[in-house]
Amino acid sequence: MSENNYLQVDHLVKYFGDDRAVDGISFGIPEGKFLTLLGPSGCGKTTTLMCIAGLHKPDAGEIRIGSDPVTSIEKRINTAPEKRNIGMVFQSYAIWPHMDVSQNVAYPLEIRNMAQSEIDDRVAEALKIVGLTDMADKNATQLSGGQQQRAALARAMVFRPRLLLFDEPLSNLDLKLREQMRVELKRIQHEIGITSIYVTHDQAEALVMSDEIIVMSKGHIEQTGGPHSIYARPVNKFVSDFIGVANLTEGRIVSNGGGGAGTIEISQGGESVQLPCLLADGLAEGDDAFLSVRPENVDASRQPKDGPRIEGEVIQSVFLGNCLDCRVKWGEFEWKVLAHSRERLRVGEKVYVRLDPDHTLAVRP
Ligand SMILES: Nc1ncnc2c1ncn2[C@@H]1O[C@H](COP(=O)(O)OP(=O)(O)O)[C@@H](O)[C@H]1O
Ligand SMILES: [Mg+2]
Known part of the structure; x- marks a missing residue:
């Protein structure tokens, strides 16, 4: 429970009916780092991410981003998702087919009423970072799966969020592209330096991309550590x-x-x-x-x-x-x-x- 962590999650609990989907977990992440929640399907990764995003209200626990308590059940704090300033990238590409690539990326800035010249600059910068400058005027449906995920990433980071959350963003891609995108995503995250939480069930992905890995099962944390220590020194079966x-x-x-x-x-x-x-x-x-x-x-x-x-x-x-x-x-x-x-x-x-x-x-x- 370090004060130095940029994001801190404490004793988070989330029930669905009688099911404890998240069973009192605590973790933190320093600014600019890449943290992965890794575990089998159903272990509570997405639920944890949704609580951080403010899309689920937990039954107990606290979440702090920077110096901001965004969730505290005890103190009756639960900041609305749009006020948390968090970017998200999901498994389904979720970019809009009726807009071209630059319109897709501009959208989060338009709803924030930013001046058009600033929007143009920011969109150009985001497209450059993800390598889609040449595709700016293409309709979103003309992009390949990998390009759509890059566009989704550009849209998630264009408003300079405090946190980026990724929920299995590479799962729909074929193996070869997935392997390329692991390295690419990690490079981009490193370049822009946004504190990121990444959810996956794929251990190879977690080992390649993460600064820190949290291995989860059945709503709780089994082990936390860097890729090397998780691989070389597992603590349990x-x-x-x-x-x-x-x-x-x-x-x-x-x-x-x-x-x-x-x-x-x-x-x-x-x-x-x-x-x-x-x-x-x-x-x-x-x-x-x-x-x-x-x-x-x-x-x-x-x-x-x-x-x-x-x-x-x-x-x-x-x-x-x-x-x-x-x-x-x-x-x-x-x-x-x-x-x-x-x-x-x-x-x-x-x-x-x-x-x-x-x-x-x-x-x-
Ligand atoms: N909206 C929901 N309603 C009811 N149960 C849910 C809901 N979302 C998730 N669950 C249950 O909570 C548990 C954790 O799910 P989830 O966080 O999606 O796991 P993961 O992302 O690790 O696959 C599972 O048992 C799942 O069935
Ligand atoms: Mg999930």
Whole structure:
């Protein structure tokens, strides 16, 4: 709850009937940063965004933008959406087909009664930033999906809002365009420096674009952090499973060596092995936990190496050039392994699986 945050959301609750769509979440974002709400469909991302925009009234909580409390249920404050000075870009393009591109972008300035010369300057500037200068006179329906989203972005930022909110704006685009637009959107946001909140269920999108990611499920926050820490140090099973690919298996903490390091024991078919690992906060000796390790931090070889032994059988081996994408069966568990391509492992072979202890995590269930 930092005073330094430009946007601050505190203990936000929103019910639909008996459903708690947003379950008392708190977060903040410093000025100029790009924050992503990431989570599966139905976890409360859009509802949170709508509360910030003033389009939903929450049942409890507070929202502050700059020094302005825009929502406080306790203090009976709920500023109208049009007075919040927020720009929004949605999944559906939402640009008007009966207007040309520059008329679309000019609209928010016209309803603010701005002088025509100023409108012309601002529209030209916004179109330049999104790369649509040449399309200014085209009818909106003549634009491709990607161009329509750029026009929607130009319209959302032309009145220089305090905040930009994005709700899955790239979901309707095909994969290649989506990948281009991720980088493009992030570049534009960085260039104009408007504090932004972005909603997506796509973890790759979140990792590429965000300064900070909030992983949500079922109306609450599972983890907050930068892309690197969310990927490399998930704190629980949900985040580990939702972001990227991980080997996840049940275990128990057998020692806590201090300094965040410890040992986890995992078992399969009567065989147990103890592995050095990094412990997520809050895990203590004797706790149930999950072992989490990414395939790039698991190796398989014919010769045993030092350290704990996990012996299994190769059941899949796909040559990817720089590595082998393997599955190694150990009891009922299948290790996903990116092995060194010089190992040339074949299906049916017995191999030793080795986990990089610096990237082996014990996470909360
Ligand atoms: N207008 C609404 N009326 C009733 N239930 C809603 C409404 N909007 C969302 N919900 C419910 O609230 C939960 C969160 O929805 P939403 O915020 O849209 O999730 P997300 O954007 O993460 O997919 C879901 O269970 C959804 O069905
Ligand atoms: Mg949504």
